[in-house]
Amino acid sequence: NAGVTQTPKFRVLKTGQSMTLLCAQDMNHEYMYWYRQDPGMGLRLIHYSVGEGTTAKGEVPDGYNVSRLKKQNFLLGLESAAPSQTSVYFCASSYPFSGGTAEQYFGPGTRLTVT
């Protein structure tokens, strides 16, 4: 099993450009998440999905959109990139929280630079 994969691994964008990050998982997980990681800060949740066709906002959703058309894929879109979106983006997936606990499996990350 590949686990959680992310495409691309690196990307440089100019301000105002758009792009889509793809996350795929082969563990049949219901829940998927997009996080960003910035120096001096913990991982912060951007958006998440509790199942195919559903999405919800996390802690820092502004400037991002997501879609979960297939259970195994979770897409993160930047419509008009800004330098503040320079970050490392991680996707994760998990089984539904049961009693409040579920291990999350992380992808390798995408390093995005917006100039």
Added chain:
Amino acid sequence: KNEVEQSPQNLTAQEGEFITINCSYSVGISALHWLQQHPGGGIVSLFMLSSGKKKHGRLIATINIQEKHSSLHITASHPRDSAVYICAVKETSGSRLTFGEGTQLTVNP
């Protein structure tokens, strides 16, 4: 003030030393996670616990729900343990994790 605080932020040890990383949180939780982020950036889940203690190899995680505190211990540390260790809590309500900033551990040979 962050909901999840880790200490220390940075830790340097000699190979073989016993290491403790602490995590304190201010909210009611249903679970606490310890994660390891390798120098290359990959993140791996080490433990998920809601009470007591868990052990895996040289790693031990404990949690005290009443004191809102957890510790991650590494026995007989090795240079390959060098990584960032991240604490995250699952709040009683909601479906997201809140993460600490991480503890950078360096183990020298």
